[in-house]
Amino acid sequence: MFAPDPNLPPLKRLSVVIPARDEAGCIRSTVEHLYVELRLHQIPHEIIVVDDGSTDATWEVLQAACADIPTLRPVQNTGEHGFGRAITFGFEHVTGDAVVVMMADESDDCRDVVRYWRELNRGYECVFGSRFVKGGGRLTTHPSSGYSTGWPIHFCGCCLASGSTTPQMPSRRTGGRSSRAAGLFCRRTST
Template sequence: MKLSVVIPAYNEEESIPETLKSLYETLSFHAIDHEICVVNDNSKDRTEAVLQELQQEIPTLVYFTNKGPNGFGYAVRYGLERFSGDCVAVMMADMSDDPNDLVKFYQKMLAENVDAVFGSRFAKGGKVIDYPPLKLYINRVANLIIRLLTGIKYNDTTNAFKLYKRETIEGIKPFLSPHFNLTVELPLKAFVRGYTFAIVPNSWTNRKYGESKLKIKEMGSRYFFILLYCMIEKSFSRGDYMKKNHKK
């Protein structure tokens, strides 16, 4: 089963070399057939030039430049329309996600034949390193609200680091979120539409270089919108969007 990894990148010239080299070395060590798909989100620094240089070292690296509209969600969606694998993971460009965790996700999907694998930084065995206290507090409150309102038995929905089968990605389209709320839209739609998932603990490490692109003040209403959308679909769609072999 070929694995694709979609990585959105905006002004990540400092982080991207270490991220991609580590990812390639880890997947190659485990003999996992893969491609690394970086979406350069119209960066203003040398991100594209660095990607061109890295292609000489990393044979499985492909990159696309998203000319616009731009934003985290748009960049991920750009990659999700262009990957070639049988399954696809979304990872960050800033080295916050561990490639060894991705190997665990992939092996879990193969072993249990689930439609998706969700990482949890807050399950037993998961961990966070240098997580900003305010963001951590908001994260836990937001995830609690999501669990209470949707009934999903998962405590890290806002975690972007997840793995989906190609059929799952096709089944949860169309995508609505242009920003970081896409991280909530993808798993909640998979849950609401009856796709199976497993949860694997993962680690998260704060970035070494640059600044986080997530702006908390801008995201509250956007997260709420997509949460409300998924709740409405769950309650009123009469299963019209459910996975075929999960119809009630």
């Protein structure tokens, strides 16, 4: 197992990026639940929801939610659309020193974000959560090994499922993500 780096500074602010397209029916509850969980655990944060060309009322729902959720920062991707592009667009708007990507339909558990935050603050640079590999549902941590996507977010070199001895390397073919990693939480690096 990999050991945390005790020399890494504590994190100061979490940025949660949520790509959303036509999610008017669920985005408010997703953001509200996330906000409550992060406040409950006193995690300084911002929630960046990227409206990725929605044709429903997603943008209007987000604008209304801002009145009740002070850490919500909705942004509209007016360029080319697509899941990966929405995430990249969100990364361009983060101000935190750690980033997590969540799904707009609340298929990711807000409590896992708190667990990821705690693991990073133990001295890890990247944490993977997986529901697709043996032992899924448990966290996996890994120190940096130099793999970078080109974004100002540092991704580690592999993902180890709990109980596994075989690393799964991120693939450039899949945009730098492991095809088996469901959740990814990383520290920002210098730009």
